[in-house]
Amino acid sequence: MSAVGPGTRHPARGGPTPRHGYLLGWGVTTLGSGLVFPLTAVYLRDHLGLPVSGVSLYFALFAAAGLVVNPFAGALADRWRPGPIAVAATLVQTVGPLLLALGSARLSVAAALFSGAGTGVFYAVQTPLLISVFGKDRLGRMLASQFRISAATMGAGSILGGLLAGSLGEAGYRLCFAVNGPSYLVFGLILCAVLRRGAPTPRPSAAAAARGPGRALGAALAPFTDRVFLWALLLQGVLVIFGLGQIESVTPIVLRDSAQMAVSGVSVVLAVNSVTVIAVQGLAVRVAERIGPMRSLETAVLTWCLGLLVLWSVPAAPDARGALLLASGYGLVFGIGQCLISPSFQPVVVAHAPPGRVAAYSASTSLIYGMGNLIAPAVCLPVFTSGGLGGYLWLQAAGYAAAGVALLSLRRHAARTRERGPERDPLPVSPEADQ
Numbered sequence: 001m002s003a004v005g006p007g008t009r010h011p012a013r014g015g016p017t018p019r020h021g022y023l024l025g026w027g028v029t030t031l032g033s034g035l036v037f038p039l040t041a042v043y044l045r046d047h048l049g050l051p052v053s054g055v056s057l058y059f060a061l062f063a064a065a066g067l068v069v070n071p072f073a074g075a076l077a078d079r080w081r082p083g084p085i086a087v088a089a090t091l092v093q094t095v096g097p098l099l100l101a102l103g104s105a106r107l108s109v110a111a112a113l114f115s116g117a118g119t120g121v122f123y124a125v126q127t128p129l130l131i132s133v134f135g136k137d138r139l140g141r142m143l144a145s146q147f148r149i150s151a152a153t154m155g156a157g158s159i160l161g162g163l164l165a166g167s168l169g170e171a172g173y174r175l176c177f178a179v180n181g182p183s184y185l186v187f188g189l190i191l192c193a194v195l196r197r198g199a200p201t202p203r204p205s206a207a208a209a210a211r212g213p214g215r216a217l218g219a220a221l222a223p224f225t226d227r228v229f230l231w232a233l234l235l236q237g238v239l240v241i242f243g244l245g246q247i248e249s250v251t252p253i254v255l256r257d258s259a260q261m262a263v264s265g266v267s268v269v270l271a272v273n274s275v276t277v278i279a280v281q282g283l284a285v286r287v288a289e290r291i292g293p294m295r296s297l298e299t300a301v302l303t304w305c306l307g308l309l310v311l312w313s314v315p316a317a318p319d320a321r322g323a324l325l326l327a328s329g330y331g332l333v334f335g336i337g338q339c340l341i342s343p344s345f346q347p348v349v350v351a352h353a354p355p356g357r358v359a360a361y362s363a364s365t366s367l368i369y370g371m372g373n374l375i376a377p378a379v380c381l382p383v384f385t386s387g388g389l390g391g392y393l394w395l396q397a398a399g400y401a402a403a404g405v406a407l408l409s410l411r412r413h414a415a416r417t418r419e420r421g422p423e424r425d426p427l428p429v430s431p432e433a434d435q
Helices: 018-036 040-047 052-079 082-101 105-134 136-168 170-197 213-225 229-244 251-259 263-291 293-316 320-341 345-351 358-420
Strands: none
Touching: 018 082, 018 105, 018 136, 018 170, 040 052, 040 170, 052 082, 052 105, 052 358, 082 105, 082 170, 105 136, 105 170, 105 345, 105 358, 136 170, 136 263, 136 320, 136 345, 213 229, 213 358, 229 320, 229 345, 229 358, 251 263, 251 293, 251 320, 251 358, 263 293, 263 320, 293 320, 293 345, 293 358, 345 358
16 A cells, blocks of 8 residues: 655545646646747847847846845745745746737846746745655655656647747737746646645744844855765756756757758757657656666766767768667667656755755755756857867766766765764665665
8 A cells, every 4th residue: 555645635535636736737837938938039039129139138137037046045945935935936937928928128128037036936946845745755756747747848838839929920929928927827826726735834943934144145055065065066067067958059059060960850859859758757767766866867877978979970870861860869868867867866965955954955956057057058069169079079978977976976975974874864775776
């Protein structure tokens, strides 16, 4: 008989569980995001009349707003509760797309700030939110389910958004933004219902709630001064800069220029990657639960190393069809690594966060994730341009080696912690992991 934990509803009572409700809301908001994902830059440039510098400013402000509020949101979640903060974030996110739907270039700055700040706050508190509602033992599965749903809904939304923009012109663009905004609001309302039905979240201690501004700032900065946790932050940065942050910004250019692959071929490779995530994620979750999160991350890095060999062989293919087949194989291998990472990284973060500081520590990894997405094209594309595919592959290999060092350091610390008694939450380890 399976246990009924936090965030579940006993089968005898019938009806959808909070888990189903949360994932439904997640699917609604990611579908809305998919509608505008391929359209935003074009809309700003062609329909709002912003120059290239204006388009760049929009995305820079979006990123900067999220990076600024991110660590403070995590500290606040530790001080109060992550649920209300997450709901407030969805309300802030709602405003940005609606401002863009009005069609005024002057409102684009405010739209970027609202969208970026709301996104930064939500991802800062996402991990403690999931833990508080569904329990720590379900964190990996919830993150993996979100990842699989995002792959499907973002792809479907992108196709639908392109069709609306192509058939209706500027009205189609505005319609997509007008739908995107309320999709966050719908998620927020569903999240309110989930929080009411889930297990009650314990309030922080009176000492934590009484922290002043100085203590709050110290809590926000604590992960960056924790010598052990710095290895987790390094690992997050490497996984994004040399992996997760490249699949849509760097990989298409590498495939196009190194193998002279047409845009349609690049689209096929990205589609293979998305389908792999949808098809493999469930199996990857079971594998991660069996071997443990650390071994799962190590397997993901080794899988990506194998992917480098596949990518290296693409330009040597005898014809365009062979190049497309090999590149699709790279998309598949890379997707398997993504599926292993999605349910594994945040459990490692939780295990290395001091008691009562999970939100601040997970927020710091979200901050590094955002920075990594900005750094990935800024570092990898110039290396590819100057050093060709060979230079790019050597850079990737160096990044994966850095990930290996970080994983080894975290594993050694986990072993020392088990020997002298846990100072932090013990990291789940499979029975076979240390054999």
